[in-house]
Amino acid sequence: MTDDDFPPAPQAKRKRPGLSLKARALRLxxxxxxxxxELARKLEQHVGPDDDLSALLDALxxxxxxxxxxxxxxxxxxxxxxxxxSRILAELQSHGVQGEDLQEMKSNLAQDELDRAQQLWRRKFGQVAADAQEKAKQFRFFTQRGFSAAVVRQVLKGAPDDDQD
Incomplete structure:
Protein backbone atom coordinates (compact mmCIF):
# COMPACT_ATOMS: atom_id res chain seq x y z
CA MET A 1 0.00 0.00 0.00
CA THR A 2 1.15 3.48 -0.83
CA ASP A 3 0.11 6.90 0.32
CA ASP A 4 -1.92 7.31 -2.85
CA ASP A 5 -4.31 4.56 -1.72
CA PHE A 6 -5.58 6.62 1.22
CA PRO A 7 -7.77 9.70 0.96
CA PRO A 8 -6.05 12.91 1.90
CA ALA A 9 -6.33 13.93 5.52
CA PRO A 10 -8.88 16.66 6.09
CA GLN A 11 -7.32 20.05 6.45
CA ALA A 12 -8.46 22.33 9.21
CA LYS A 13 -8.58 25.41 7.02
CA ARG A 14 -6.90 26.40 3.87
CA LYS A 15 -5.08 29.65 4.09
CA ARG A 16 -6.11 32.25 1.60
CA PRO A 17 -3.34 33.88 -0.26
CA GLY A 18 -2.44 37.16 1.40
CA LEU A 19 -4.61 40.09 0.51
CA SER A 20 -2.97 43.06 -1.09
CA LEU A 21 -2.68 46.22 0.94
CA LYS A 22 -5.32 47.89 -1.20
CA ALA A 23 -7.71 44.96 -0.77
CA ARG A 24 -7.26 45.11 3.00
CA ALA A 25 -7.92 48.85 2.99
CA LEU A 26 -11.05 48.50 0.87
CA ARG A 27 -12.32 45.66 3.07
CA LEU A 28 -11.88 47.81 6.20
CA GLU A 38 -6.72 54.95 11.95
CA LEU A 39 -6.56 53.17 8.59
CA ALA A 40 -2.80 53.70 8.38
CA ARG A 41 -2.38 52.24 11.86
CA LYS A 42 -4.41 49.15 10.93
CA LEU A 43 -2.56 48.61 7.65
CA GLU A 44 1.00 49.22 8.96
CA GLN A 45 1.47 45.63 10.04
CA HIS A 46 0.64 44.37 6.55
CA VAL A 47 2.94 46.68 4.57
CA GLY A 48 5.31 44.70 2.40
CA PRO A 49 8.65 45.77 0.94
CA ASP A 50 7.03 46.86 -2.34
CA ASP A 51 4.08 48.69 -0.77
CA ASP A 52 3.80 52.44 -0.34
CA LEU A 53 1.19 53.06 2.36
CA SER A 54 1.21 56.83 1.97
CA ALA A 55 0.59 56.62 -1.78
CA LEU A 56 -2.24 54.13 -1.23
CA LEU A 57 -3.92 56.39 1.31
CA ASP A 58 -3.54 59.36 -1.04
CA ALA A 59 -5.15 57.35 -3.86
CA LEU A 60 -8.03 56.26 -1.62
CA SER A 86 -15.46 67.16 25.09
CA ARG A 87 -15.47 63.36 24.89
CA ILE A 88 -16.46 63.31 21.21
CA LEU A 89 -13.89 65.96 20.29
CA ALA A 90 -11.16 64.10 22.17
CA GLU A 91 -12.01 60.93 20.26
CA LEU A 92 -11.92 62.81 16.95
CA GLN A 93 -8.49 64.19 17.83
CA SER A 94 -7.23 60.74 18.79
CA HIS A 95 -8.21 59.59 15.29
CA GLY A 96 -6.20 62.37 13.71
CA VAL A 97 -9.04 64.70 12.77
CA GLN A 98 -7.70 68.25 12.86
CA GLY A 99 -8.11 71.70 11.40
CA GLU A 100 -11.24 72.67 9.57
CA ASP A 101 -13.01 69.32 10.04
CA LEU A 102 -12.52 69.48 13.81
CA GLN A 103 -13.68 73.10 14.04
CA GLU A 104 -16.78 72.33 12.00
CA MET A 105 -17.69 69.38 14.23
CA LYS A 106 -17.02 71.48 17.33
CA SER A 107 -19.43 74.20 16.24
CA ASN A 108 -22.10 71.66 15.22
CA LEU A 109 -21.86 69.86 18.54
CA ALA A 110 -22.01 73.07 20.58
CA GLN A 111 -25.40 73.94 19.13
CA ASP A 112 -27.24 70.96 20.59
CA GLU A 113 -25.29 69.76 23.64
CA LEU A 114 -28.03 70.86 26.05
CA ASP A 115 -30.73 69.06 24.06
CA ARG A 116 -28.66 65.88 23.88
CA ALA A 117 -27.97 66.01 27.63
CA GLN A 118 -31.66 66.51 28.40
CA GLN A 119 -32.64 63.55 26.22
CA LEU A 120 -30.01 61.38 27.88
CA TRP A 121 -31.21 62.54 31.32
CA ARG A 122 -34.78 61.51 30.43
CA ARG A 123 -33.66 58.07 29.25
CA LYS A 124 -31.33 57.38 32.17
CA PHE A 125 -32.95 59.06 35.16
CA GLY A 126 -36.30 60.60 34.23
CA GLN A 127 -36.88 62.24 37.60
CA VAL A 128 -35.34 65.07 39.57
CA ALA A 129 -32.76 63.95 42.13
CA ALA A 130 -34.35 63.47 45.54
CA ASP A 131 -31.25 64.23 47.60
CA ALA A 132 -27.70 65.55 47.30
CA GLN A 133 -26.24 62.05 46.91
CA GLU A 134 -28.46 61.27 43.93
CA LYS A 135 -27.73 64.68 42.41
CA ALA A 136 -23.97 64.04 42.75
CA LYS A 137 -24.44 60.65 41.09
CA GLN A 138 -26.24 62.25 38.14
CA PHE A 139 -23.60 65.00 37.91
CA ARG A 140 -20.78 62.42 37.78
CA PHE A 141 -22.67 60.42 35.16
CA PHE A 142 -22.78 63.40 32.80
CA THR A 143 -19.30 64.75 33.44
CA GLN A 144 -17.74 61.32 32.87
CA ARG A 145 -19.42 61.26 29.50
CA GLY A 146 -17.92 64.58 28.47
CA PHE A 147 -20.75 67.04 29.02
CA SER A 148 -19.70 70.49 30.25
CA ALA A 149 -20.40 71.41 33.87
CA ALA A 150 -22.61 74.33 32.80
CA VAL A 151 -24.82 72.07 30.69
CA VAL A 152 -25.03 69.47 33.45
CA ARG A 153 -26.08 72.11 35.98
CA GLN A 154 -28.84 73.28 33.61
CA VAL A 155 -30.09 69.73 33.12
CA LEU A 156 -30.05 68.94 36.84
CA LYS A 157 -31.90 72.15 37.86
CA GLY A 158 -35.17 70.41 37.24
CA ALA A 159 -37.09 68.37 34.78
CA PRO A 160 -36.35 69.56 31.25
CA ASP A 161 -39.21 70.91 29.19
CA ASP A 162 -41.03 68.18 27.32
CA ASP A 163 -42.08 70.71 24.69
CA GLN A 164 -38.62 70.73 23.11
CA ASP A 165 -39.07 67.39 21.34
Missing part, protein backbone atom coordinates in the same frame (compact mmCIF):
# COMPACT_ATOMS: atom_id res chain seq x y z
CA UNK A 29 -13.53 50.81 4.54
CA UNK A 30 -16.46 48.69 3.41
CA UNK A 31 -17.24 47.84 7.04
CA UNK A 32 -17.30 51.43 8.32
CA UNK A 33 -15.69 54.83 7.84
CA UNK A 34 -12.09 55.19 9.03
CA UNK A 35 -9.90 58.22 9.49
CA UNK A 36 -6.62 58.34 7.59
CA UNK A 37 -4.61 57.88 10.80
CA UNK A 61 -8.65 59.87 -0.61
CA UNK A 62 -8.51 61.01 -4.21
CA UNK A 63 -11.02 58.32 -5.20
CA UNK A 64 -13.18 59.49 -2.26
CA UNK A 65 -13.10 56.08 -0.57
CA UNK A 66 -11.37 57.63 2.44
CA UNK A 67 -12.59 60.90 3.92
CA UNK A 68 -11.85 62.44 7.31
CA UNK A 69 -14.96 64.61 7.10
CA UNK A 70 -17.21 61.57 6.44
CA UNK A 71 -15.48 59.73 9.28
CA UNK A 72 -16.07 62.70 11.59
CA UNK A 73 -19.75 62.87 10.73
CA UNK A 74 -20.13 59.13 11.24
CA UNK A 75 -18.40 59.17 14.62
CA UNK A 76 -20.42 62.16 15.82
CA UNK A 77 -23.65 60.49 14.73
CA UNK A 78 -22.75 57.28 16.59
CA UNK A 79 -21.59 58.99 19.79
CA UNK A 80 -23.72 62.13 20.14
CA UNK A 81 -26.72 60.46 21.79
CA UNK A 82 -24.54 59.14 24.63
CA UNK A 83 -21.58 61.49 25.02
CA UNK A 84 -20.84 65.17 25.48
CA UNK A 85 -18.79 67.50 23.32
Missing amino acids: LSMREHSRV EQAQYLSNSRFSESLVKRRSARYGN
Whole structure:
Protein backbone atom coordinates (compact mmCIF):
# COMPACT_ATOMS: atom_id res chain seq x y z
CA MET A 1 0.00 0.00 0.00
CA THR A 2 1.15 3.48 -0.83
CA ASP A 3 0.11 6.90 0.32
CA ASP A 4 -1.92 7.31 -2.85
CA ASP A 5 -4.31 4.56 -1.72
CA PHE A 6 -5.58 6.62 1.22
CA PRO A 7 -7.77 9.70 0.96
CA PRO A 8 -6.05 12.91 1.90
CA ALA A 9 -6.33 13.93 5.52
CA PRO A 10 -8.88 16.66 6.09
CA GLN A 11 -7.32 20.05 6.45
CA ALA A 12 -8.46 22.33 9.21
CA LYS A 13 -8.58 25.41 7.02
CA ARG A 14 -6.90 26.40 3.87
CA LYS A 15 -5.08 29.65 4.09
CA ARG A 16 -6.11 32.25 1.60
CA PRO A 17 -3.34 33.88 -0.26
CA GLY A 18 -2.44 37.16 1.40
CA LEU A 19 -4.61 40.09 0.51
CA SER A 20 -2.97 43.06 -1.09
CA LEU A 21 -2.68 46.22 0.94
CA LYS A 22 -5.32 47.89 -1.20
CA ALA A 23 -7.71 44.96 -0.77
CA ARG A 24 -7.26 45.11 3.00
CA ALA A 25 -7.92 48.85 2.99
CA LEU A 26 -11.05 48.50 0.87
CA ARG A 27 -12.32 45.66 3.07
CA LEU A 28 -11.88 47.81 6.20
CA LEU A 29 -13.53 50.81 4.54
CA SER A 30 -16.46 48.69 3.41
CA MET A 31 -17.24 47.84 7.04
CA ARG A 32 -17.30 51.43 8.32
CA GLU A 33 -15.69 54.83 7.84
CA HIS A 34 -12.09 55.19 9.03
CA SER A 35 -9.90 58.22 9.49
CA ARG A 36 -6.62 58.34 7.59
CA VAL A 37 -4.61 57.88 10.80
CA GLU A 38 -6.72 54.95 11.95
CA LEU A 39 -6.56 53.17 8.59
CA ALA A 40 -2.80 53.70 8.38
CA ARG A 41 -2.38 52.24 11.86
CA LYS A 42 -4.41 49.15 10.93
CA LEU A 43 -2.56 48.61 7.65
CA GLU A 44 1.00 49.22 8.96
CA GLN A 45 1.47 45.63 10.04
CA HIS A 46 0.64 44.37 6.55
CA VAL A 47 2.94 46.68 4.57
CA GLY A 48 5.31 44.70 2.40
CA PRO A 49 8.65 45.77 0.94
CA ASP A 50 7.03 46.86 -2.34
CA ASP A 51 4.08 48.69 -0.77
CA ASP A 52 3.80 52.44 -0.34
CA LEU A 53 1.19 53.06 2.36
CA SER A 54 1.21 56.83 1.97
CA ALA A 55 0.59 56.62 -1.78
CA LEU A 56 -2.24 54.13 -1.23
CA LEU A 57 -3.92 56.39 1.31
CA ASP A 58 -3.54 59.36 -1.04
CA ALA A 59 -5.15 57.35 -3.86
CA LEU A 60 -8.03 56.26 -1.62
CA GLU A 61 -8.65 59.87 -0.61
CA GLN A 62 -8.51 61.01 -4.21
CA ALA A 63 -11.02 58.32 -5.20
CA GLN A 64 -13.18 59.49 -2.26
CA TYR A 65 -13.10 56.08 -0.57
CA LEU A 66 -11.37 57.63 2.44
CA SER A 67 -12.59 60.90 3.92
CA ASN A 68 -11.85 62.44 7.31
CA SER A 69 -14.96 64.61 7.10
CA ARG A 70 -17.21 61.57 6.44
CA PHE A 71 -15.48 59.73 9.28
CA SER A 72 -16.07 62.70 11.59
CA GLU A 73 -19.75 62.87 10.73
CA SER A 74 -20.13 59.13 11.24
CA LEU A 75 -18.40 59.17 14.62
CA VAL A 76 -20.42 62.16 15.82
CA LYS A 77 -23.65 60.49 14.73
CA ARG A 78 -22.75 57.28 16.59
CA ARG A 79 -21.59 58.99 19.79
CA SER A 80 -23.72 62.13 20.14
CA ALA A 81 -26.72 60.46 21.79
CA ARG A 82 -24.54 59.14 24.63
CA TYR A 83 -21.58 61.49 25.02
CA GLY A 84 -20.84 65.17 25.48
CA ASN A 85 -18.79 67.50 23.32
CA SER A 86 -15.46 67.16 25.09
CA ARG A 87 -15.47 63.36 24.89
CA ILE A 88 -16.46 63.31 21.21
CA LEU A 89 -13.89 65.96 20.29
CA ALA A 90 -11.16 64.10 22.17
CA GLU A 91 -12.01 60.93 20.26
CA LEU A 92 -11.92 62.81 16.95
CA GLN A 93 -8.49 64.19 17.83
CA SER A 94 -7.23 60.74 18.79
CA HIS A 95 -8.21 59.59 15.29
CA GLY A 96 -6.20 62.37 13.71
CA VAL A 97 -9.04 64.70 12.77
CA GLN A 98 -7.70 68.25 12.86
CA GLY A 99 -8.11 71.70 11.40
CA GLU A 100 -11.24 72.67 9.57
CA ASP A 101 -13.01 69.32 10.04
CA LEU A 102 -12.52 69.48 13.81
CA GLN A 103 -13.68 73.10 14.04
CA GLU A 104 -16.78 72.33 12.00
CA MET A 105 -17.69 69.38 14.23
CA LYS A 106 -17.02 71.48 17.33
CA SER A 107 -19.43 74.20 16.24
CA ASN A 108 -22.10 71.66 15.22
CA LEU A 109 -21.86 69.86 18.54
CA ALA A 110 -22.01 73.07 20.58
CA GLN A 111 -25.40 73.94 19.13
CA ASP A 112 -27.24 70.96 20.59
CA GLU A 113 -25.29 69.76 23.64
CA LEU A 114 -28.03 70.86 26.05
CA ASP A 115 -30.73 69.06 24.06
CA ARG A 116 -28.66 65.88 23.88
CA ALA A 117 -27.97 66.01 27.63
CA GLN A 118 -31.66 66.51 28.40
CA GLN A 119 -32.64 63.55 26.22
CA LEU A 120 -30.01 61.38 27.88
CA TRP A 121 -31.21 62.54 31.32
CA ARG A 122 -34.78 61.51 30.43
CA ARG A 123 -33.66 58.07 29.25
CA LYS A 124 -31.33 57.38 32.17
CA PHE A 125 -32.95 59.06 35.16
CA GLY A 126 -36.30 60.60 34.23
CA GLN A 127 -36.88 62.24 37.60
CA VAL A 128 -35.34 65.07 39.57
CA ALA A 129 -32.76 63.95 42.13
CA ALA A 130 -34.35 63.47 45.54
CA ASP A 131 -31.25 64.23 47.60
CA ALA A 132 -27.70 65.55 47.30
CA GLN A 133 -26.24 62.05 46.91
CA GLU A 134 -28.46 61.27 43.93
CA LYS A 135 -27.73 64.68 42.41
CA ALA A 136 -23.97 64.04 42.75
CA LYS A 137 -24.44 60.65 41.09
CA GLN A 138 -26.24 62.25 38.14
CA PHE A 139 -23.60 65.00 37.91
CA ARG A 140 -20.78 62.42 37.78
CA PHE A 141 -22.67 60.42 35.16
CA PHE A 142 -22.78 63.40 32.80
CA THR A 143 -19.30 64.75 33.44
CA GLN A 144 -17.74 61.32 32.87
CA ARG A 145 -19.42 61.26 29.50
CA GLY A 146 -17.92 64.58 28.47
CA PHE A 147 -20.75 67.04 29.02
CA SER A 148 -19.70 70.49 30.25
CA ALA A 149 -20.40 71.41 33.87
CA ALA A 150 -22.61 74.33 32.80
CA VAL A 151 -24.82 72.07 30.69
CA VAL A 152 -25.03 69.47 33.45
CA ARG A 153 -26.08 72.11 35.98
CA GLN A 154 -28.84 73.28 33.61
CA VAL A 155 -30.09 69.73 33.12
CA LEU A 156 -30.05 68.94 36.84
CA LYS A 157 -31.90 72.15 37.86
CA GLY A 158 -35.17 70.41 37.24
CA ALA A 159 -37.09 68.37 34.78
CA PRO A 160 -36.35 69.56 31.25
CA ASP A 161 -39.21 70.91 29.19
CA ASP A 162 -41.03 68.18 27.32
CA ASP A 163 -42.08 70.71 24.69
CA GLN A 164 -38.62 70.73 23.11
CA ASP A 165 -39.07 67.39 21.34
